[in-house]
């Protein structure tokens with residue numbers, strides 16, 4: 001792959017007016033006839049040829065205005081079709097006929113087959129695998145689609161837009177025609193055909209249009225689409241109420257497929273989903289599955305405005321649609337569930353997934369300026385940090401001004417392909433605020449480090465806060481400018497009330513937000529009559545690392561009194577992380593691990609506080625993960641020491657809190673049928689975390705085996721099985737439970753994925769042998785992305801001790817797997833390889849082994865552009 005630079009962007013030479021596609025479906029030889037109407041852009045010289053993108057296409061016909069184009073007038077390479085001598089002034093019609101092989105398409109990009117269903121994935125550059133086309137997001141046109149196929153095999157034939165008509169005709173064939181009036185880029189094209197079951201409903205939009213809603217699933221799975229349908233209707237309503245956005249076609253369809261490279265895809269009017277994010281019932285789905293379905297259904301639906309109606313000018317602008325749409329789905333889930341608990345989950349995810357990206361060799365800005373393989377830029381930086389940047393705009397401007405900016409964006413850019421600058425300008429124009437410095441968040445990679453120190457002056461009743469910001473060097477960005485960092489704060493008095501300062505000097509303050517804009521900045525709060533405890537970066541107002549040396553007692557004070565629940569959780573986490581990192585150092589030095597009683601009592605106090613919602617209390621009890629501890633330690637990491645340290649701290653808390661945990665298990669029991677709502681899920685999570693603590697203090701699996709047997713829903717069952725397997729991997733109770741689970745859900749691949757993952761994450765030296773054995777299991781399908789992710793992905797990403805075994809055997813195993821997956825599915829291979837992104841922060845022996853495994857990959861012949869890009873950046 002060539003490096004693509006943002007600076008090289010220029011508009012196309014030809015303007016595409018209309019697209020008319022006819023598909024004659026055949027599993028191995030599908031014919032695609034594409035009629036494209038173009039005109040030469042004003043000012044473009046008549047000698048300039050038209051260059052179209054293509055990939056693995058067999059060209060069988062090329063007509064210009066219905067006349068065959070002579071071979072001398074065009075050139076075909078593996079990647080492009082160039083047509084010369086095209087009309088200078090008048091529009092012209094190009095008719096391109098290509099043949100493609102959906103059955104052989106293992107990359108799952110373009111048109112492919114999954115379980116006998118035809119299905120497409122075109123983002124980012126998959127449409128060029130269907131037909132020669134200007135396959136870039138700034139080429140927008142209305143599409144007419146005709147699908148012709150075997151009638152018996154394809155009772156369902158779908159594409160974007162509104163249904164025009166269809167019928168059966170001769171020789172067992174049928175056709176269906178669709179028209180999408182909304183101009184769209186090719187990456188939003190979709191086609192689905194096959195034999196599927198359907199669930200139907202309707203939605204009445206705010207201006208009274210009735211929209212038909214259909215969710216297509218494999219026959220027999222219809223009942224499991226009910227929750228997705230409910231989530232869709234709630235999403236449609238919420239987008240009207242919160243953002244004033246109404247749906248714009250008379251039908252909205254979702255198709256669930258079982259082979260899919262990612263979560264889902266927002267094709268106009270025809271979203272295609274990984275069935276993992278559609279199908280749910282109490283017997284087979286966990287609370288987390290339900291929450292994911294709700295969030296992803298919403299996310300893809302919200303793209304209809306943020307992504308589809310207003311799309312990206314080029315792929316460098318990916319965060320324009322992804323960061324913004326993640327922000328919107330976060331707000332939706334916050335409104336549907338508990339805002340504080342949702343925020344905690346977001347921040348946990350951001351820190352565990354995005355912070356390591358930003359701190360390692362793959363770090364890149366939210367709005368990158370160059371790429372070699374765009375598929376490798378669908379990252380947590382573009383998505384989650386992109387969402388945080390949007391969230392900071394809302395924090396800086398306030399809710400009303402943020403809304404004016406969004407309204408202006410929708411009004412000004414509807415129907416266009418735009419840039420991040422266009423987006424930011426809407427907020428500037430709507431509010432008069434200059435966001436130049438703020439925009440550095442889009443351009444500078446790396447997680448800013450803010451160091452804070454406070455001092456109280458009794459005589460003058462002032463509190464002084466010194467802040468310093470530093471943005472670490474990242475690939476190609478050695479030096480950084482100071483950024484505009486919004487820090488929500490509260491001064492908590494010794495009695496626990498929030499103190500209102502008479503005056504704040506040293507910089508801009510809006511509401512409870514300090515604006516940190518220079519490298520060093522000192523804020524002085526006056527009229528503070530007693531020593532306050534400062535709570536900083538409440539709600540995680542900025543995605544930063546904060547170094548603020550606060551005494552455990554002060555953190556406990558925040559944990560007890562802050563009115564911002566998120567900040568209370570954060571204080572507990574800060575308290576815990578200090579303890580856990582010290583414990584890891586102690587294990588490393590052969591010292592005994594201690595658990596600070598301040599931590600234990602703060603945790604147990606939160607756990608038992610009945611004024612707090614159970615879901616929050618469960619979050620409070622969930623200690624930072626081993627990966628969190630590794631990140632905090634930063635370098636020279638020994639995953640075994642970290643694991644042992646965390647286990648020791650857990651055990652200490654378990655012993656101290658036995659009574660609390662036993663009490664919670666009784667208190668949080670739910671009688672009656674399973675309901676997936678947030679309140680019930682919160683009770684289950686508190687009960688299950690209490691259960692897990694109890695097991696740390698116990699030597700036998702009896703309690704867990706009973707919990708497994710008693711479970712009447714997948715949340716409790718999967719949790720009991722996880723605890724059994726991770727805590728007692730070699731006991732008969734565990735193998736019995738694993739066998740029972742496997743037998744019971746043998747015909748449900750999504751549940752078997754959980755079974756694979758639970759075993760893949762069993763810590764310790766036995767992990768690799770277990771993975772290898774499971775790869776031979778009849779239910780493991782090496783070509784199915786969900787299976788691969790739940791076994792190999794879960795092992796590499798989420799089993800720190802098993803994967804990072806000191807002899808490096810697992811790194812070599814992963815390298816082999818990457819090289820085996822790559823020729824079939826480069827995107828999947830590249831994604832799983834990113835699990836090694838933090839290899840440099842390992843202790844030297846492991847780091848050497850990791851390095852050697854990466855070198856093996858780098859030297860292998862015939863690497864895909866995807867894997868080559870990742871491995872080279874990781875080794876730089």
Ligand code: B3K
Pocket residue numbers: 123124262264265266299300303322375378
């Ligand atoms: N836009 C898609 C992701 C496409 C990934 C292409 N490699 C799903 C989403 O973000 O909604």
Ligand code: ZN
Pocket residue numbers: 299303321322325
């Ligand atoms: Zn998205």
